[in-house]
Amino acid sequence: MTRNPKIAFIGAGSTVFMKNIIGDTLQRPALAGATVALMDIDPGRLPESELVAKKLARSLGVPAKIETYTDQRRALEKADFVVVAFQIGGYEPATVIDFEVPKRFGLRHTIADTLGVGGIMRGLRTVPHLWKICEDMLEVCPNAILLQYVNPMAINTWAIAERYPAIKQVGLCHSVQGTAEELARDLDIPVGEIRYRAAGINHMAFYLNFEHRQPDGSFRDLYPALRRGYLEGRFPKPSSWNPRCPNKVRYEMLMRLGYFVTESSEHFAEYTPYFIKEGRDDLIEKYGIPLDEYPKRCIEQVERWHAQAEDYRKAETITVQQSREYASSIMNSVWTGEPSVIYGNVRNNGCITSLPANCAAEVPCLVDDNGIQPTFVGQLPPQLTALMRTNINVQELTVAALMTENPEHVYHAAMMDPHTAAELDLEQIWQLVDQLIAAHGDWLPEWLRPSGKRRAAS
Numbered sequence: 042m043t044r045n046p047k048i049a050f051i052g053a054g055s056t057v058f059m060k061n062i063i064g065d066t067l068q069r070p071a072l073a074g075a076t077v078a079l080m081d082i083d084p085g086r087l088p089e090s091e092l093v094a095k096k097l098a099r100s101l102g103v104p105a106k107i108e109t110y111t112d113q114r115r116a117l118e119k120a121d122f123v124v125v126a127f128q129i130g131g132y133e134p135a136t137v138i139d140f141e142v143p144k145r146f147g148l149r150h151t152i153a154d155t156l157g158v159g160g161i162m163r164g165l166r167t168v169p170h171l172w173k174i175c176e177d178m179l180e181v182c183p184n185a186i187l188l189q190y191v192n193p194m195a196i197n198t199w200a201i202a203e204r205y206p207a208i209k210q211v212g213l214c215h216s217v218q219g220t221a222e223e224l225a226r227d228l229d230i231p232v233g234e235i236r237y238r239a240a241g242i243n244h245m246a247f248y249l250n251f252e253h254r255q256p257d258g259s260f261r262d263l264y265p266a267l268r269r270g271y272l273e274g275r276f277p278k279p280s281s282w283n284p285r286c287p288n289k290v291r292y293e294m295l296m297r298l299g300y301f302v303t304e305s306s307e308h309f310a311e312y313t314p315y316f317i318k319e320g321r322d323d324l325i326e327k328y329g330i331p332l333d334e335y336p337k338r339c340i341e342q343v344e345r346w347h348a349q350a351e352d353y354r355k356a357e358t359i360t361v362q363q364s365r366e367y368a369s370s371i372m373n374s375v376w377t378g379e380p381s382v383i384y385g386n387v388r389n390n391g392c393i394t395s396l397p398a399n400c401a402a403e404v405p406c407l408v409d410d411n412g413i414q415p416t417f418v419g420q421l422p423p424q425l426t427a428l429m430r431t432n433i434n435v436q437e438l439t440v441a442a443l444m445t446e447n448p449e450h451v452y453h454a455a456m457m458d459p460h461t462a463a464e465l466d467l468e469q470i471w472q473l474v475d476q477l478i479a480a481h482g483d484w485l486p487e488w489l490r491p492s493g494k495r496r497a498a499s
Contacts, residue, residue, distance in 0.1 A: 045074040046376055049120040049182075051113060051174060052127030053079035053094075054086030057346060058190070060093050062124055064101075064361040065369035071377045072369065073103035080109070080116035081127075087111065093353050100358040113177055120182040122372050125174060126190040129166040130484045132339040138480045139163065140336055146473050147319045148464050151307045152335045154192040155244050156432055158461055161454050162477055164196035164439045166484050171197055175205040186375060186412065188213055188368050194243040194386055195432075198401035199440045202388040211413050212386030212401065214243055215365050216304045222365070223288070224251065224301065227276045228266060236260055238405065240393055240418040242429050242436075243386045244304035245312060246403045249421075251301065267295060285331040290316055293328065298424050303403075307334050312432055314463030371408050378410035385413060393418045395426040400433050431459045446488040451478070 048066065053059050059079065066072050077094060081087045091109045098105040110116035117123060129135065139159035140150055153159025171191065178185055187210040191197055198212040217239050225232035230253055237251045251267075252260035270276035277288035290306035302309055310316040310330045317332070318324060325332065353359060367383040374381045382405055389402035392415045396402060407414045421429075434457040442450035452474050455461055461470060479491045 045076065046072060046121040046372065047076040047078065047119055048072075048122045048124065048372065049078040049080065049116045049185075050124045050126070051080050051116065052125060052191075053090045053109075054081035054083040055126045055128075056086060056090045056093055057342075057349065058126050059090050060097065060359070061364040062126075062366060062368050063094055064097050064359075065364055065366060066372060067098060067101050067103050067105050068361065068363065069369055069373045071373055073101070074105060076106045076108065078108045078110055078116040078120065080111065080113055082111060084111065089350055089353070093359065096353065096356065096359045097361060101361060113174065114181055117174070117177050117185075118181045120178075120185045121376070122188060122368075123174070123178060123182070123185050124188045124190065124368055125171065127170070128191075129163075129170055130481070132336070132343070135163070135166060135481065135484055136336060136339060138477065140333060142476050142480055143473060145476070146465055146469050148461060148473070149317055149319075149332050150335075150460075151311050151317070151331055151333070153311065154335060155194065155308065156312050156435055156460075157458050158455050158473060158477060160193040160196065161435065161439050161451065161458070162481060162485075164193045164200075165443065165451065165486065165489060166481065167191055167193070168197060168200045168440075168443050169486050171201055172204055175201060175208045178208060179205070183207070185209070186211070186371070188371060189386075190214075190366075190368075193436075193439075195401040195436050196439050198243075198386045198388070199399070199436055200443055202401070203399070203440060203444055206388075209412060210387075211371070211383075211406070212243060212403075213367050213371075214384075214386065214403070215367075216244060217246060217384040217403070218365050218367075220301070220303045220305075221248075221251075223277075223280070224263075224267065227270065227278050228253075228263060230263075235263070239303055239384060240402070240404050240421065241303075241425065242396070242401065242432060243403050244308055245429050245432055246303045246384070247298075247300040247421075247425050248303065249300065249418075264295075264299075264301075267292075267301065271296065285329070285334060285337075287329040289328045290330065298422075298428070300422065300425060307331050311460050313428070314459045317460060319464055371413065374408040375410060375412060380407060380409045382406065383408055383413075385415070387413070387415045390415070392416065393421060395420045395423075396429060397433065397437070400436065431457075442489075443486075446486070448478075448489050451489065 094107045194212045271292040286307040288306045385406040438454035
């Protein structure tokens with residue numbers, strides 16, 4: 042192509058994440074001259090992101106053009122790629138509500154942004170805004186590819202595909218490649234020598250094979266070494282990036298299921314009924330489960346950002362390192378035709394035959410100038426399928442609530458959540474959802490906002 046691409050970044054006030062994505066992108070020769078349209082509703086953070094992006098371009102010596110917008114539709118006009126990264130309701134009040142209200146019922150969480158009552162509420166807050174982006178895209182950039190980095194990833198991806206099937210979209214997460222790096226570190230093997238294949242749903246995909254390339258070109262199965270290292274107490278090794286969570290949950294699940302899950306232990310602990318139980322602090326201690334982890338991270342990230350922002354303002358140049366995110370790889374492959382393989386969240390459409398066709402599946406995808414092409418996986422081991430279905434039930438009912446504007450399905454989704462159902466009885470679940478809806482107020486869609494009358498079961 043002779044022209045340069047346009048990349049719209051919706052939620053550019055997430056400056057550190059924007060820096061990683063745009064820094065990756067501008068290091069690609071075919072994308073170095075891109076027009077980058079940064080959009081955010083926060084008039085304070087948008088100029089900071091503009092400053093960082095312009096210094097990135099200057100540091101790399103590339104001719105990228107940086108623009109800023111507070112108007113979403115204007116930012117999207119004629120875009121080729123749309124990157125989305127935002128959190129509706131922010132840390133305060135939304136995240137605080139998602140943690141503090143369930144605590145009144147003895148229901149404790151670690152992250153609460155993907156599944157459980159926290160994931161349900163975040164989905165209800167988030168999907169309407171993603172739908173608005175899709176509506177604008179269909180008007181001003183109908184051929185653009187939506188690169189969606191927002192949680193709850195599976196609910197979001199499912200809801201977009203359900204209402205706006207014409208939108209070319211992929212949900213992106215770094216759990217597959219990030220966990221491969223963690224396991225390579227435990228095994229003392231360079232990650233570049235490891236071959237793997239993973240599939241499932243976001244935050245609950247599993248490595249169907251995990252192998253080490255040998256000098257003769259053959260591959261050695263690494264699962265026996267992982268199991269042996271855990272039994273001998275050598276794995277997991279301490280994690281420098283999150284010392285509060287030693288990763289024992291995932292190794293324990295490896296021993297029980299035979300496969301290693303791609304999302305972190307602090308996430309996975311709240312997707313199942315096995316690890317967080319009222320009155321069982323011995324389990325919290327044994328598996329190193331970091332309760333209230335996400336609020337801690339939010340506070341730390343805000344503090345870290347204030348320090349980084351000052352450094353960015355003073356610095357003439359910004360050091361740029363390649364991140365593990367897939368966005369720049371996708372954009373480069375689509376723009377140049379140079380093929381790449383990523384793990385993406387897409388409408389299943391039979392890629393995983395043991396999961397519903399309309400759910401959001403995380404599978405290997407080939408990317409080139411034909412776009413993002415999910416690959417066929419087939420049937421998963423039955424124990425993995427069964428576990429995923431417990432999470433898909435919650436996702437499906439949350440999407441049903443959004444599609445039909447039926448509040449009862451919100452209660453049904455909470456009722457089906459594995460962690461919630463293991464801790465609370467039905468009356469408690471109904472009361473909890475009542476209180477969450479009331480506390481979120483105008484952050485929720487209008488059809489769900491509290492009317493002052495307690496909702497009853499169908």
